[in-house]
Amino acid sequence: MKDRQSYVFNFSGGYRQEVLDGRDCLVVSVVPLVPGVHTGMDGNPTYYSPEALSTAVSYNNGRPIVVNHPGAGQTANRPDILEDTGVGTMFNLRYADGKWRADLWIDVEKGERIMPTVMSRIRNHEVVEVSTGLYGRWDQTPGVWNGEDYTAAAGDLILDHLAILPDAVGACSVADGCGIHANKSDRDKQKEQPMISRAKAWLRQFIQQEQLEASHDDVRRNIQALLDGMDNGSWMHWVRDVYDNKVIYEASTTNPSEMADGQTSITKLYERSYTVDDDGVVTLGEEAQEVIEERNYVPVDNAGGDENPDNNKASNDKELKTMEKEQKVKALIACEGTRFEDGDKDWLMALEEGQLDKLAAPETPEPKPEETPDPEPKEEPTEPKENAEAESKAPTFEGLLANASQEHRELWAQLEAERQDRRDKLVSGLTENKACKFTSEELQAKPLAELEKMSELAAIPVTYAGNSPAPVNKETAPVPPPLVPLENVKE
Numbered sequence: 001m002k003d004r005q006s007y008v009f010n011f012s013g014g015y016r017q018e019v020l021d022g023r024d025c026l027v028v029s030v031v032p033l034v035p036g037v038h039t040g041m042d043g044n045p046t047y048y049s050p051e052a053l054s055t056a057v058s059y060n061n062g063r064p065i066v067v068n069h070p071g072a073g074q075t076a077n078r079p080d081i082l083e084d085t086g087v088g089t090m091f092n093l094r095y096a097d098g099k100w101r102a103d104l105w106i107d108v109e110k111g112e113r114i115m116p117t118v119m120s121r122i123r124n125h126e127v128v129e130v131s132t133g134l135y136g137r138w139d140q141t142p143g144v145w146n147g148e149d150y151t152a153a154a155g156d157l158i159l160d161h162l163a164i165l166p167d168a169v170g171a172c173s174v175a176d177g178c179g180i181h182a183n184k185s186d187r188d189k190q191k192e193q194p195m196i197s198r199a200k201a202w203l204r205q206f207i208q209q210e211q212l213e214a215s216h217d218d219v220r221r222n223i224q225a226l227l228d229g230m231d232n233g234s235w236m237h238w239v240r241d242v243y244d245n246k247v248i249y250e251a252s253t254t255n256p257s258e259m260a261d262g263q264t265s266i267t268k269l270y271e272r273s274y275t276v277d278d279d280g281v282v283t284l285g286e287e288a289q290e291v292i293e294e295r296n297y298v299p300v301d302n303a304g305g306d307e308n309p310d311n312n313k314a315s316n317d318k319e320l321k322t323m324e325k326e327q328k329v330k331a332l333i334a335c336e337g338t339r340f341e342d343g344d345k346d347w348l349m350a351l352e353e354g355q356l357d358k359l360a361a362p363e364t365p366e367p368k369p370e371e372t373p374d375p376e377p378k379e380e381p382t383e384p385k386e387n388a389e390a391e392s393k394a395p396t397f398e399g400l401l402a403n404a405s406q407e408h409r410e411l412w413a414q415l416e417a418e419r420q421d422r423r424d425k426l427v428s429g430l431t432e433n434k435a436c437k438f439t440s441e442e443l444q445a446k447p448l449a450e451l452e453k454m455s456e457l458a459a460i461p462v463t464y465a466g467n468s469p470a471p472v473n474k475e476t477a478p479v480p481p482p483l484v485p486l487e488n489v490k491e
Contacts, residue, residue, distance in 0.1 A: 025106060104162070273287075
């Protein structure tokens with residue numbers, strides 16, 4: 001018998017390392033499904049009763065774990081699917097505390113190769129979305145459960161696979177109580193949520209009391225945060241210009257599968273409306289219009305043909321800007337102070353003009369000539385006393401924080417510490433990457449959102465088909481294997 005080693009870490013909601021069939025495995029707890037109404041990719045809200053879940057555990061053990069669902073109409077139990085996206089096996093499926101619970105045995109080598117970002121999140125004890133691929137028998141009788149309408153009820157459930165979703169949300173989501181490390185989430189939310197809620201409420205009260213409107217920088221940052229949520233591992237989104245009620249943003253990609261022969265990158269511009277409510281929360285409009293850059297942002301449909309002289313001028317201006325951008329990129333690569341190489345050209349070309357200007361090495365300022373003092377110093381006009389007093393009384397965040405209660409100061413300090421801890425982890429991960437040319441000090445000076453994007457670029461997880469459900473036959477379903485009565489089992 002082969003030696004079996006186990007490394008157990010003494011923290012709740014964590015993971016452990018095991019050896020299975022001679023391969024290192026990361027073992028972590030998961031909640032695949034909970035009773036309730038869940039809407040899958042077919043768009044039909046379906047009720048999963050406690051009875052349906054509790055009676056289906058005995059014959060659904062040992063199912064494969066894959067990254068994302070296979071294509072529509074496909075099972076995960078195929079050699080090619082398991083070779084490309086399989087990362088392990090689900091064991092110890094049980095119905096406990098009103099939920100499906102199980103252990104995921106993830107092959108460490110395949111996990112690091114296929115989903116490195118997810119492996120890092122698991123080791124950092126973060127909750128990860130999952131989704132079940134199920135067969136079953138569906139009762140098409142509509143009903144209501146806990147105030148939620150459903151069109152069908154599930155029964156005789158047979159699990160084809162469990163999908164890990166690096167960049168999507170499952171039908172039974174983390175918010176519903178499902179996911180990797182969901183056990184930790186259930187317990188810790190009771191402790192963490194009150195603190196976060198009170199901190200947010202206090203900041204909201206501060207904004208309302210002082211009647212401070214969201215600055216343009218705040219609006220731009222909030223819009224960028226919403227655009228970050230649109231990133232999918234292939235396309236990246238950046239704010240270009242922000243106006244009073246609309247935003248111009250760009251979507252860019254260097255994914256070869258998205259481009260024609262000879263292309264190295266694609267960048268598109270879009271116009272979208274937005275609103276800001278009384279709490280400073282930004283909401284993007286539903287419609288996005290593709291635009292081109294001329295003297296103004298003009299919808300693509302109104303651009304006209306080549307006979308339009310304005311379009312010819314816009315085309316010439318665009319070519320000129322591209323040439324200027326290429327010159328800036330060449331200068332950055334040639335400059336010893338930036339440490340960029342020829343292989344960074346495509347990445348640099350995808351950046352905005354302003355971002356390229358920030359990456360340029362600072363020029364040495366010329367010494368200022370000595371000024372000859374005036375024979376008679378001029379008297380500077382003095383501000384009215386009332387204006388000076390009003391300016392000195394203008395509320396600032398630092399002043400309010402200094403006068404806040406001890407509890408509020410501790411809440412803010414804890415939030416800042418969590419942000420710094422996240423920053424330190426991102427900087428550590430980036431500096432460990434041999435392709436990273438930034439120093440720790442340079443990375444620490446960058447905004448947290450930019451570090452998040454750089455971290456994703458440094459290790460983009462391999463993705464395959466989208467969040468498609470397992471094939472479902474709602475008329476007939478495979479009959480579960482018969483259960484052997486206990487009295488017939490020989491010890």
